[in-house]
Amino acid sequence: MQPPVTERDVRVEVLGRLDADEVGRIAVLVERATEADGVRPLSEHVALHLRHGGDTPARNVLLYLRAETAAEAPDRLAGYAHLDVTDAVEGPSAELVVDPAHRRRGIARLLLAHVRAESAAASPGGRLRLWSHGGLPAAAAMAEAEGFRGVRALVQLRRSLFAVLPAAALPAGIDVRTFRPGADDAAWVDLNAAAFAAHPEQGRWTLADLHQRMAEPWFDPHGFFVAERSGVLVGFHWTKVHGGDSTAHVHDHLGLHTHDAHGHEPIGEVYVVGVAPAERGHGLGRALTLVGLHHLRSLGLPEAMLYVDADNTAAISLYAGLGFTPWDTDVMFRDGTVRPPS
Ligand SMILES: CC(C)(COP(=O)(O)OP(=O)(O)OC[C@H]1O[C@@H](n2cnc3c(N)ncnc32)[C@H](O)[C@@H]1OP(=O)(O)O)[C@@H](O)C(=O)NCCC(=O)NCCS
CATH class of the missing domain: 3.40.630.30 (Gcn5-related N-acetyltransferase (GNAT))
Incomplete structure (x- = not known):
C-alpha cells in the first residue's frame, strides 16, 4: 500500500474556468476512474460543460501530487472536485474523483477540506452535499467517514x-x-x-x-x-x-x-x-x-x-x-x- 498523502505532498488549485491542458488532464483522470469503477464519476451535465472549460461560476478543485524530484515529470493530477455554489435553496453541492492508482491515501479527504473551505466562503451557512454516481461502496464509505449521511438515491430514466x-x-x-x-x-x-x-x-x-x-x-x-x-x-x-x-x-x-x-x-x-x-x-x-x-x-x-x-x-x-x-x-x-x- 502506498503511504498516506499530506498537504505537503500536494499542490491544490481552485479555479473558475479551465484551460485546454487542465480540461485534458481532468478528462484522463475521469477516464481512468470510469475504467476502474465501471461508472462515470461526474454527472453528465458537469462532464459536458467541462469539455468547454467548465461552467461558471462553479469552482474546480485540482489536486496535484508534487513530483518527488526536479528530474521527474511534472506534478500529476491525482484528484478533482467540482463544486457548484449556485443553488440558493438547497445549498452547495460537489462531485469528486480520485485517481484509482492513488486511492486510500487520504486524497479525497484533502480534496474535501478544500471543497468545504470554498463552499463555506461562497455560501456561509449552506450545508454541503456530495453526489456519487452508480452507488459505489467506496463513495459511501468515504462520505460517511467524512461526516456525511446518505439522504437520497435517485434514478435517472x-x-x-x-x-x-x-x-x-x-x-x-x-x-x-x-x-x-x-x-x-x-x-x-x-x-x-x-x-x-x-x-x-x-x-x-x-x-x-x-x-x-x-x-x-x-x-x-x-x-x-x-x-x-x-x-x-x-x-x-x-x-x-x-x-x-x-x-x-x-x-x-x-x-x-x-x-x-x-x-x-x-x-x-x-x-x-x-x-x-x-x-x-x-x-x-x-x-x-x-x-x-x-x-x-x-x-x-x-x-x-x-x-x-x-x-x-x-x-x-x-x-x-x-x-x-x-x-x-x-x-x-x-x-x-x-x-x-x-
Ligand atoms: C470515493 C473516492 C473519492 C475516495 O477517494 P480516496 O482518495 O481513495 O479516499 P481517502 O483515501 O481520502 O479516504 C478517506 C476515508 O474514506 C473511507 N474510504 C475511502 N475509500 C474506501 C473504501 N474503498 N472502502 C472503505 N472505506 C473507504 C475511509 O474511512 C478512508 O479513511 P482511511 O483510509 O483512513 O480508513 C474514490 O474511490 C473515487 O474517486 N471514486 C469514484 C468517484 C466517486 O464515487 N466519488 C465520490 C463522491 S461522494
Missing part, C-alpha cells in the same frame, strides 16, 4: 421522443389545462404536499420555493399542466427544457446544478408529476405524464429524462410502462458535521 407515444387517456371528470401563475400557486403547494407526503424533499416545498422556481428564466407555464376535478386541482405535470438556446437548469429541484449556459443538445424533463392521493389508481398519473411528453415532443425535443427516488416503486413502474429506461443512479450525501457557531 430516459426515453426517446421519436418512439411511439400513446395518446393521453384522461379519467372521466378530469380536465387538464396549464398552470395559471398567481391564481394556482397556493392550491398547487397544497396538492404537492399531499402528493409527496412520503417524499419530504419534494413535499415540503413552500409558496416561496414555488415562487423562486417561477422567477427562474426557464420557467414556462405553457409546459406546466394541471388536472382538475370540478374546479379543484388533483394532479399536475411540470415539464422543463434543458439546453439548446434556453437558460435551463438541470436537477434544479434537487439542487444539484444550476447553470446559465448550455453546451449540449436540448432535452425535455419530466420535472415533477404528482397526483392527489384520492385520485390514484385511475390512470391520471400516466395520462398527465403523456400530456407533458406530447408537449415536449411538440417543441421538437428528441428525448425526455426524469429523476425519481430509487424507493418510489410506483412512479418507477409508471415510467417503465411508458418506455423509460435507467440511465444513471445518483446518491446524495449531506454534510452532518455540526460546526460550532463562528
Whole structure:
C-alpha cells in the first residue's frame, strides 16, 4: 500500500474556468476512474460543460501530487472536485474523483477540506452535499467517514421522443389545462404536499420555493399542466427544457446544478408529476405524464429524462410502462458535521 498523502505532498488549485491542458488532464483522470469503477464519476451535465472549460461560476478543485524530484515529470493530477455554489435553496453541492492508482491515501479527504473551505466562503451557512454516481461502496464509505449521511438515491430514466407515444387517456371528470401563475400557486403547494407526503424533499416545498422556481428564466407555464376535478386541482405535470438556446437548469429541484449556459443538445424533463392521493389508481398519473411528453415532443425535443427516488416503486413502474429506461443512479450525501457557531 502506498503511504498516506499530506498537504505537503500536494499542490491544490481552485479555479473558475479551465484551460485546454487542465480540461485534458481532468478528462484522463475521469477516464481512468470510469475504467476502474465501471461508472462515470461526474454527472453528465458537469462532464459536458467541462469539455468547454467548465461552467461558471462553479469552482474546480485540482489536486496535484508534487513530483518527488526536479528530474521527474511534472506534478500529476491525482484528484478533482467540482463544486457548484449556485443553488440558493438547497445549498452547495460537489462531485469528486480520485485517481484509482492513488486511492486510500487520504486524497479525497484533502480534496474535501478544500471543497468545504470554498463552499463555506461562497455560501456561509449552506450545508454541503456530495453526489456519487452508480452507488459505489467506496463513495459511501468515504462520505460517511467524512461526516456525511446518505439522504437520497435517485434514478435517472430516459426515453426517446421519436418512439411511439400513446395518446393521453384522461379519467372521466378530469380536465387538464396549464398552470395559471398567481391564481394556482397556493392550491398547487397544497396538492404537492399531499402528493409527496412520503417524499419530504419534494413535499415540503413552500409558496416561496414555488415562487423562486417561477422567477427562474426557464420557467414556462405553457409546459406546466394541471388536472382538475370540478374546479379543484388533483394532479399536475411540470415539464422543463434543458439546453439548446434556453437558460435551463438541470436537477434544479434537487439542487444539484444550476447553470446559465448550455453546451449540449436540448432535452425535455419530466420535472415533477404528482397526483392527489384520492385520485390514484385511475390512470391520471400516466395520462398527465403523456400530456407533458406530447408537449415536449411538440417543441421538437428528441428525448425526455426524469429523476425519481430509487424507493418510489410506483412512479418507477409508471415510467417503465411508458418506455423509460435507467440511465444513471445518483446518491446524495449531506454534510452532518455540526460546526460550532463562528
Ligand atoms: C470515493 C473516492 C473519492 C475516495 O477517494 P480516496 O482518495 O481513495 O479516499 P481517502 O483515501 O481520502 O479516504 C478517506 C476515508 O474514506 C473511507 N474510504 C475511502 N475509500 C474506501 C473504501 N474503498 N472502502 C472503505 N472505506 C473507504 C475511509 O474511512 C478512508 O479513511 P482511511 O483510509 O483512513 O480508513 C474514490 O474511490 C473515487 O474517486 N471514486 C469514484 C468517484 C466517486 O464515487 N466519488 C465520490 C463522491 S461522494
